[in-house]
Amino acid sequence: MKKTEKNRAERNRTLTVSKEEIPTLETRITDVLELKNGFRDNCIVNGDIYESLDYIPNGYFDLIIIDPPYNLDKDFNGNKFSSMKSEAYEDYLRSWFHKVCDKLKENGSLYMCGDWKCSSSMQHVIEERLTVINRISWQREKGRGAKSNWKNGMEDIWFAVKNPKDYYFDVESVKMKRRVIAPYKVDGQPKDWEETENGNFRITYPSNFWDDISIPFWSMPENTDHPTQKPEKLYAKLILASSKPGDKVFDPFLGSGTTAVVANKLGRNYCGIEINRDYCLWAAKRVIISEQDKSIQGYSNGVFWERNSLNEQRKRE
């Protein structure tokens, strides 16, 4: 039985696509033939990167976000990826990475997501073309327990640029609102924090350790049945920090459409490639919803809130 036909619990908000919706959603999807006839902004390309990349302009994007298949056995809706030796995985990355890099502007930025197993291969390959300027560690909380190993609860996000002397980074747009554990006062006044009836909070600059983002789960409206969907909150940080409104964002492995959705919500242009038709339909539906609903769970009033702080955010609003 296909996942979209599953019986769901009442509070389950996982996005699905009905047969009736497909014709409308298809108007939002570009196939490789159409792409060959001319590239346009804000497109979800249903195709293989190996066939599509040649028809996407070089030196065009301000920001590229890459979340490729990790070096694991994974079934992407029938399209299976198999784990391999690290050298072979590096060759796999090389088979598309250099072409993807050509799409980046001279002052552009690139992020690549990975786990502990594929992360060092990613660093090697990224450094063949770009300068790595940071590695973000995302504590993703959920992960399968293992009897003979440590449970995997982390992911890496490599941050790299073409020119370390000329790239855009807006740290002010990605500040965090954190509960103050030890409120410190000077002359009876809060030092760098705010006293509210809902608690004491401090606005802080973000580090490269992110522990405020959970993976999408079934009660969240952004959730789909994609097996490795990234949270909107995570991509909102990348897009806000490393692009301006109106800039162009590219994702060669679009999956359920997170990059397109967040770029659209934040007023950036997007282009994404995804080989799987169902995933493209989910992405198209999410993009249509994002035209009306610009909210990003965990980001409100221009700041990122801690996990499980929805009540405080609502009181604030």
Ligand SMILES: C[S@@+](CC[C@H](N)C(=O)[O-])C[C@H]1O[C@@H](n2cnc3c(N)ncnc32)[C@H](O)[C@@H]1O
């Ligand atoms: C890790 S997932 C990306 C998930 C995405 N970040 C999201 O939030 O949903 C990788 C995606 O790459 C797609 N993919 C794998 N090989 C591809 C190829 N050669 N061309 C285009 N897409 C491909 C898979 O179908 C899968 O959806």
